[in-house]
Amino acid sequence: MHASTEDSARPIALVTGASSGLGEAFVRALAQRGYDLILVARRAERLAALATQVGAAGVAAEVLPADLTNDADLARVADRIRTCPRLALLVNNAGFGVDALYYQSEFAGQSAMARLHVLAPMHLTHAALPGMVARGHGAVINVSSVAAYLCGAASVMYCSTKAFLNSFTISLAAELAGTGVRVQALCPGFTHTEFHDAAGMDRKLIPKILWLRADYVIDQSLRDLERGRVISIPSMRYKLIVRVLRMTPQWLISRVSRKKFAAR
Numbered sequence: 323m324h325a326s327t328e329d330s331a332r333p334i335a336l337v338t339g340a341s342s343g344l345g346e347a348f349v350r351a352l353a354q355r356g357y358d359l360i361l362v363a364r365r366a367e368r369l370a371a372l373a374t375q376v377g378a379a380g381v382a383a384e385v386l387p388a389d390l391t392n393d394a395d396l397a398r399v400a401d402r403i404r405t406c407p408r409l410a411l412l413v414n415n416a417g418f419g420v421d422a423l424y425y426q427s428e429f430a431g432q433s434a435m436a437r438l439h440v441l442a443p444m445h446l447t448h449a450a451l452p453g454m455v456a457r458g459h460g461a462v463i464n465v466s467s468v469a470a471y472l473c474g475a476a477s478v479m480y481c482s483t484k485a486f487l488n489s490f491t492i493s494l495a496a497e498l499a500g501t502g503v504r505v506q507a508l509c510p511g512f513t514h515t516e517f518h519d520a521a522g523m524d525r526k527l528i529p530k531i532l533w534l535r536a537d538y539v540i541d542q543s544l545r546d547l548e549r550g551r552v553i554s555i556p557s558m559r560y561k562l563i564v565r566v567l568r569m570t571p572q573w574l575i576s577r578v579s580r581k582k583f584a585a586r
């Protein structure tokens with residue numbers, strides 16, 4: 323049994339996609355940093371197990387199972403945010419990948435990605451910001467990706483939705499200047515989570531040097547948030563990769579991505 327967030331006075335963080343990977347790592351890191359938590363994802367039993375684990379260390383953790391591609395579930399999570407006066411941090415982290423050409427894949431999956439990566443962060447951020455601005459503090463982390471800097475074959479919606487998250491976050495940062503509320507787009511590279519299994523990707527195709535640990539990514543994100551960095555790219559490797567990508571002509575990135583997909 324885990325303690326209710328109603329019985330505590332600590333700041334609250336709501337994390338979407340808390341049932342595995344980066345979301346779970348956020349939950350563990352934020353619990354250690356003195357936050358109570360609201361855990362959102364579809365797999366309720368995983369959320370309950372995590373809530374019990376962090377609850378053993380005195381953290382109040384509330385489980386809020388929801389499919390964020392579903393309008394009614396999304397509205398329910400947004401309502402919970404609006405009625406949470408101690409909400410200090412919203413982490414829009416839930417996401418997934420599809421390893422297929424856009425025009426050959428099921429539209430339902432591509433549309434679910436737009437709902438999860440675009441509509442859900444838009445809706446939850448819109449629910450969170452008025453309260454945070456009124457209180458003069460708070461933060462929103464949108465989990466994007468280095469894919470925001472790529473445009474290529476077989477990840478059309480993934481790259482597009484992550485580019486949206488970067489643009490959305492940078493624009494919000496301009497609106498929120500001077501309010502005490504911070505926003506961040508977290509852009510990790512390849513990180514050990516369940517992401518690649520869920521997308522049916524072969525991890526062996528990715529060089530070992532490119533892999534990051536989830537706890538390292540979260541540590542870098544939270545440090546960058548303290549420093550007020552709007553874009554967080556964990557590790558020097560990926561900072562360099564992004565710098566090179568930004569200088570590379572788009573036609574070259576597109577051609578390489580198409581060839582890589584065709585060679586598999």
Ligand SMILES: NC(=O)c1ccc[n+]([C@@H]2O[C@H](COP(=O)([O-])OP(=O)(O)OC[C@H]3O[C@@H](n4cnc5c(N)ncnc54)[C@H](OP(=O)(O)O)[C@@H]3O)[C@@H](O)[C@H]2O)c1
Nearest residue numbers: 339341342343344364365390416417467512513515516517
């Ligand atoms: N791993 C990487 O290499 C990498 C790199 C860059 C960016 N990212 C981003 O990091 C974020 C987290 O991914 P991850 O790597 O931690 O992968 P993961 O281990 O597969 O976790 C994805 C999380 O999203 C949740 N989720 C998926 N669909 C959902 C839905 N319809 N409603 C609610 N929750 C949903 C999953 O929970 P349920 O299945 O229980 O709903 C799970 O908790 C994603 O936005 C991803 O794009 C990952």
